[in-house]
Amino acid sequence: MKDVIVYQIDSFTKEKFKGNPAGVVLNAEKLTSEEMQLIARELNNSETAFVLKPDSENEGFDYHIRYFTPTTEVPICGHATIAALYAKAIESKLESCIIKIYTQVGILPIYIERIEDDYQITMTQGDFQLNPVFDLSTEENIIKALGLKIEDLDERCPVQIASTGHSKVMIGIKSRSALNSLTPDFTSLAQLSTMINCNGYFVFTFDTDDQNILTYGRMFAPAIGISEDPVTGNANGPLGGYLIENKIIEMADGTFEFTARQGEITNRIGEMKVEVTVNNNTPKAIRITGNAVAVFRVMMSI
Numbered sequence: 001m002k003d004v005i006v007y008q009i010d011s012f013t014k015e016k017f018k019g020n021p022a023g024v025v026l027n028a029e030k031l032t033s034e035e036m037q038l039i040a041r042e043l044n045n046s047e048t049a050f051v052l053k054p055d056s057e058n059e060g061f062d063y064h065i066r067y068f069t070p071t072t073e074v075p076i077c078g079h080a081t082i083a084a085l086y087a088k089a090i091e092s093k094l095e096s097c098i099i100k101i102y103t104q105v106g107i108l109p110i111y112i113e114r115i116e117d118d119y120q121i122t123m124t125q126g127d128f129q130l131n132p133v134f135d136l137s138t139e140e141n142i143i144k145a146l147g148l149k150i151e152d153l154d155e156r157c158p159v160q161i162a163s164t165g166h167s168k169v170m171i172g173i174k175s176r177s178a179l180n181s182l183t184p185d186f187t188s189l190a191q192l193s194t195m196i197n198c199n200g201y202f203v204f205t206f207d208t209d210d211q212n213i214l215t216y217g218r219m220f221a222p223a224i225g226i227s228e229d230p231v232t233g234n235a236n237g238p239l240g241g242y243l244i245e246n247k248i249i250e251m252a253d254g255t256f257e258f259t260a261r262q263g264e265i266t267n268r269i270g271e272m273k274v275e276v277t278v279n280n281n282t283p284k285a286i287r288i289t290g291n292a293v294a295v296f297r298v299m300m301s302i
Contacts, residue, residue: 009083012270019270022083023048040068049084071225075104076165078233086292105165126165128241145188162238168200186222193223202235214258230263231270240276241283
């Protein structure tokens with residue numbers, strides 16, 4: 001029998017049953033890939049993170065983390081990383097520290113800040129990449145599959161893929177009412193994902209009535225079994241780089257910071273702080289910071 005510790009963590013919130021739920025499996029070294037996939041399917045969160053110790057102490061990182069949706073392994077996940085390090089901090093009663101994790105997108109430093117008897121997690125994401133703008137025909141197909149019209153688009157925001165390790169199509173629109181009334185065609189979006197080699201579609205707007213919130217968003221990834229993800233680190237982080245690269249936000253040097261909100265329509269609202277280090281109008285490093293809360297902890301024997 002293989003004994004593991006399983007947490008359910010809600011990320012980007014301090015309120016249970018809000019934010020984005022993630023499974024976390026600690027002490028996962030002895031699990032096979034097949035067992036990880038079965039556990040992820042059973043927990044049925046958008047992602048479950050499996051935390052493994054390195055094979056030796058000379059690997060240059062503290063933990064290896066693998067990420068599974070209910071149907072497939074993915075290279076990285078923002079909210080599941082926040083959840084995994086939050087669970088590890090609780091389990092090991094950590095003080096403030098930096099932990100290096102090995103993922104499919106590289107070794108990433110994660111800052112754990114102990115605040116009284118709780119923790120806040122800051123994740124440095126992978127290198128930022130921005131693809132060319134889609135051709136008009138592909139853009140129209142994406143817009144149609146999302147249930148949008150061309151006139152809904154924010155003219156400042158080109159439709160293109162941005163990534164810090166797990167790519168998303170960025171679609172900026174004018175109004176929050178249009179955002180909240182989206183009725184995507186999930187079959188069409190999944191088919192398009194195969195064509196464009198990108199599984200996620202992040203629709204966002206600057207239409208906000210809160211001066212502390214820059215954007216509201218929704219994220220759909222039906223090709224990997226996620227109809228809608230409540231609060232997405234791997235969308236809001238790259239969004240920061242996208243805004244700088246496209247000069248929607250003008251900044252030559254320094255740090256661009258904003259707060260993003262997501263999950264309004266799913267009643268799982270959550271927020272994260274996004275920080276983009278900018279040098280010569282170019283995003284150089286992207287970090288996301290979020291709170292978390294534990295919903296349950298159980299021991300599981302496989």
